[in-house]
Amino acid sequence: MTATAPRATAQRTTARGGFPRWRSGRSLRRRDRLATHRWFLTPWLFLAPALTVIVLMVLVPFVNTLQLAFTDSTLLRTGDFVGLDNFRKMFDDERFSTALLNSTLYTVCVVPVMVVLPLMLAALVASTPRLAGFFRTAMYLPVIMSPVVVGLIWTNMLDKQGLVNELAATLHIVSEPFPFLSDRWLLLFSAMFVTVWMGLGYYMVIYLAALVNIDRSLYDAAAVDGAGTIRTFLDVTVPGVRSTMALVALLSSVAAFRVFGEIYVLTDGTGGVGGGDLTMTMLIQREGTGLQARTGYAGAISLVMFVILGGLLLAQLAVQRKQRNS
Amino acid sequence: MSHLDLPRTQTRAPRTGTKAPGPRRRRRILPGTVARYAVLVLMALLLAGPLVWQLSLSLKGAGEPLYDRPPRLIPEHPTFEHFGTVLDRIPVPRYLYNSLLVAVMAVVGNVVGATCAGYALGKLRFRGRGVVTVLVVAALLVPSETVLVSQFLIVREAGLADTLVAVALPTLVAALNVLLMRNAFASLPPEFEEAAVVDGANAWQRFIRVSVPQVKGVMTVVAVFSFVGSWNDFLWPLIVLSDEQNYTLTVGLNRLRGTFYDDPRLIAAGTIIALVPIIAFFAVLQRYFFRGLEAGGLKG
Structure with a gap:
């Protein structure tokens, strides 16, 4: 916990939109200083293991998915080209619209919380220096836990006779236990809560790193002006970490749209009553695996998911660029 | 979680700010200070509470009532x-x-894999370096869910379905780690390598003796996050594995609820068993987690 942070370096990466850009200019200049080697294959030998895995397990499968999406393949049979049939089928598929709705809702609800709450926590933790290390560790703990384990823990907590319902009954808030794990919407919101519970610490640590870079004199000035805690937070802290907020929005929206583990465990793998809690990832997993897998259709769903995630990324980058220019 | 986390160019990041500015630093106890601590304690309760409750549940005797009001x-x-x-x-x-x-x-x-590839991309001059870098960045941008089905088909084609090798395969060398290592090597001052070249060292000798010792910190970060990522992975092993003998912990634990649906004490005991190793791992290697987060914004 030294205060002698290399501020200049940190600002360089955060000030310009939250994450680094590939500085082509610098790497061009750097090329002249790269070391030589005698044998033309040397760099390729260094690259071989990584390239093999990346090409074989990521790039080839991606191209393959592009192809699959326009065929009627199943697991046991290579299908024929069917044009846009899979995408037409999707529009009539109720599970697809459910999954798309759920994943979208998930993103819309989780992201604002993930952007704001960890920042408030980080500001709080940073203002209590003696406990900061402890809280950082404590809040990071759920982050390294498997979604399966977290899902099981919260299954126990949210069950009809779980701790939450027992506490509610003790306080006489309700006469009937909340159906957290059987009602479609309550389950979805419970899963969102679990996601937030798991992710808070991760984003808080990112914010903590960003808070170090805010000019301290701004806080002094705010204090002189008589600004209270909330005013200071809104007028000094928030503008100071704006680019980090954009980064967190990007990371958490992509993560939220891809949600799988928590909701899979909370629904015990069923996707909720009547599949009402399916998400996009769950749908891909169900359609694309097992002996009855319709790999072509699953490929088409994957492609839609890729386009949406790509769209999220581009939208965020556009917003960031606009912020930087204004 | 997110694989879209992009690496930062810096290899050594500032440690997180316990010294970050607090708006007020007076000695008197202000109502604001009390509220601040109250919120923090509440957060700590919300985070630790469920874990403590699991521990309590797992220790409760068989005859003990689970559903007391108030809960015990x-x-x-x-x-x-x-x-x-x-x-x-x-x-x-x-x-x-x-x-x-x-x-x-x-x-x-x-x-x-990532260290070797990172060295080639960060330190060696060769035709095709730009193309390879673009390929790696492209791979970074492909969400694993969207290639799941094709990955499964490839693994199945290769006769690796239901093996542990297949479970490790897609993340055996992650694009993110290659870029992290590339940045680590690229940010090293070139003088060391140049001196080694003058001394007649070949690329492999320079790699092992000169450059690798300087990026050990980043390598540790890569190791730690690879471990946690693999340990917690659920979706892919769930798809690949079918024989119970081959289940990884997450897939096996997923069956806890089905097996013990009638007894939350057993589910709780199962989660505790699963948590002990990873918490111990975290306790020992804590600083690398935070260093990694600051250096790369990556996550296990």
Whole structure:
């Protein structure tokens, strides 16, 4: 916990939109200083293991998915080209619209919380220096836990006779236990809560790193002006970490749209009553695996998911660029 | 979680700010200070509460009422028997062993593969360097869910379905780690390598003797995050594995609820068994987690 942070370096990466850009200019200049080697294959030998895995397990499968999406393949049979049939089928598929709705809702609800709450926590933790290390560790703990384990823990907590319902009954808030794990919407919101519970610490640590870079004199000035805690937070802290907020929005929206583990465990793998809690990832997993897998259709769903995630990324980058220019 | 986390160019990041500015630093106890601590304590309760409750549940004796009002935290007749029951009915050691095997493969693959590739991209001059870098960035941008089905088809084609090798394969060398290592090597001052070239060292000797010792910190970060990522992975092993003997811990634990749906004490005991190794791992290697977060914004 030294205060002698290399501020200049940190600002360089955060000030310009939250994450680094590939500085082509610098790497061009750097090329002249790269070391030589005698044998033309040397760099390729260094690259071989990584390239093999990346090409074989990521790039080839991606191209393959592009192809699959326009065929009627199943697991046991290579299908024929069917044009846009899979995408037409999707529009009539109720599970697809459910999954798309759920994943979208998930993103819309989780992201604002993930952007704001960890920042408030980080500001709080940073203002209590003696406990900061402890809280950082404590809040990071759920982050390294498997979604399966977290899902099981919260299954126990949210069950009809779980701790939450027992506490509610003790306080006489309700006469009937909340159906957290059987009602479609309550389950979805419970899963969102679990996601937030798991992710808070991760984003808080990112914010903590960003808070170090805010000019301290701004806080002094705010204090002189008589600004209270909330005013200071809104007028000094928030503008100071704006680019980090954009980064967190990007990371958490992509993560939220891809949600799988928590909701899979909370629904015990069923996707909720009547599949009402399916998400996009769950749908891909169900359609694309097992002996009855319709790999072509699953490929088409994957492609839609890729386009949406790509769209999220581009939208965020556009917003960031606009912020930087204004 | 997110694989879209992009690496930062810096290799050494500032440690997080315990010294970050607080708006006020007066000695008197202000109402604001009280509120601040109250919120923090509440957060700590919300985070630790469920874990403590699991521990309590797992220790409660079989005859003990689970559904007291108000709920009782301290078990009346503490017992360890549920841990025994879980171990008897579910081959947890087997799952642990499988998870460990996959995690070791992931760590070795990522550390060796990403370090070698990172060195080539960050330190060597060759035709095709730009193209390879673009390929790696492209791979970084492909969400794993969207290639799941094709990955499964490839693994199945290769006759690797239901093996632990297949579980490790897609993340054996992650694009993110290659870029992290590339940035680590690229940010090293070139003088060391140049001196080694003058001394007649070949690329391999420079790699092993000169450059690798300077990026050990980043390599540790890569190792730690590869381990946690692999240890917690659920979706892919769920798809690949079918024989119970091959289950990793997450896939095996997923069956806890089905097996013990009637007894939350056993589920709780199972989660505690699963949590102990990863919490110990975190406790020992904590600083690398935070260093990694600051250096790369990556996550396990």
